[in-house]
Amino acid sequence: MIFPLFVAMTLLEIYVLASVGDAIGGLSTVLLVVITAFIGSFLLKQQGWATMAKAQNAMMNGQTPAVEMLEGVVILISGVLLLTPGFITDTIGLLGLLPFSRRYFINKILTKNAAKMFTQKKSIFIRTSSNDSKKSNKDNTIEGEFWED
Template sequence: MRFLLLLFIVMPIAEISLLLQVGDLIGGWNTVGLIIVTAFVGAYLVRQEGISTLQTAQAKLAQNQVPGTEMLEGMLLVIAGVLLVTPGFITDILGFTFALPWSRKWIATRAAKHLTVHTVNATQQTSYQHSRQPGAGHDGDTFEGEYTDNTQNDPNNRLN
């Protein structure tokens, strides 16, 4: 909690001071233009990398593999998008670090080493019985039936 409080106090002060220094060096309008350009370039990069990461995740899912690294990369791309649209050079540097493919993959694989995922594979056996009393429906017909889920005995079932 203290870290977040410190981050929300120190980060804007650092961004403002850096913006003022860059503004003194290259001019105020040039600084504003540079911030706008980095936002557009960053949004384009995040979009392209997001599509690529989504396609990779879908390919892994098609092969019945868990796209864990791709999910982490997607999370980093969301953070990168927020950072790149936020005005400032420090946030832009962090955003581009999370958006560029080689650094994002490195960060995601390092983070994946520290995460533990537990999966549960449960089979479901369902038994369903239904009967309707005469007169309960509009036409008075009685429907009786029994239903049993035999998917776990089916060798063609993809869930097994």
Template sequence: MPLLILLLFIGAPLMELYVLIEVGSAIGALPTIALCLLTAAAGTALLRQQGLETLTRARANMNRGSVPAIELFEGVALALGGVLLLTPGFITDVFGFACLIPWTRRFLIRWVLRHVHVSYGPPPGNGPGGGY
């Protein structure tokens, strides 16, 4: 796991730099910067719209007396997508837009729910008495 995190924090920025340099050499520096700003602006508008829709669905669920669990996961995905879109680069933009587009966001949430084990509470043996 630490190796994966190391690769993520070193490899992802290097890949972003490579793509930015390649795009910049193909279309020029100013158009590349403009494209980065355009994706950030479009992402912000999409984030606002999708966030309001998710909030409306969450309120409707709470008014019916049900827990808005999926909407909570969608809120996390939307926040992650917003951060990724505001991060300069095209690779992060692809993942950011995937978190903001409804059908890809739901696909990602279903994938995470199938593959990630979530536990809550103290681990066994760490309760009162120290587990001895």
């Protein structure tokens, strides 16, 4: 599923870059891509530090910084999209860096995946290994226990 999406996005980015380059010129298109990258990197740094401060504040108040962690994931994905040259990925990346649209993305992710997260069976895996230094790595025995509720 991801490979066709990657190919389609790449072809769409090339088409948009060629169309914009035809309309405003090649040099202007390259400069516009570079300018959006600089604006995006500035916003990425600013929003990343702001989210880190909010997470630290939540931990100091004894709260779990779950929302801040999700914001950090969206900011990370937005940064990757901003590193990819193109106008569509830059637009999506910039939207991920704006606080109001970032909350929208987080709400969509949570509503889409809430059923999956809360209906899976819980399982625990504990791994123990013997620390016998006389045996080589091939001869080490790994013992483990597995419970499924």
